[in-house]
Amino acid sequence: MKELQPLNEHVLLDISEDKTEQKTASGIIIPDSVKEKKNTAKVIAISKIENSAIKVGDTVLYKEFAGTETKIDNKKYLLIAYADLLAKVVETEKI
Secondary structure (H helix, E strand, C coil): CCCCCCCCCEEEEECCCCCCCCECCCCCECCHHHCCCCCEEEEEEECCCCCCCCCCCCEEEECCCCCEEEEECCEEEEEEEHHHEEEEECCCCCC
């Protein structure tokens, strides 16, 4: 098994696509070519970054067109600079 370990203030994100078919309310299957590309992903690994606001397992929002995509063992990853992360997705309770 291969493992990517980010260097120089980079973060590794899992961007593997959800392979379930998406359908409209009327049952029309939406092809992959027109699906909106998501820009959130789960953090898989982080290089040594002082006072990092994220940790492995967090879901983050990242800049569109940022980072370098790679595929290892049939999984897609995005290696992205820490500065290209925009936000951490957090669950909150309804008030």
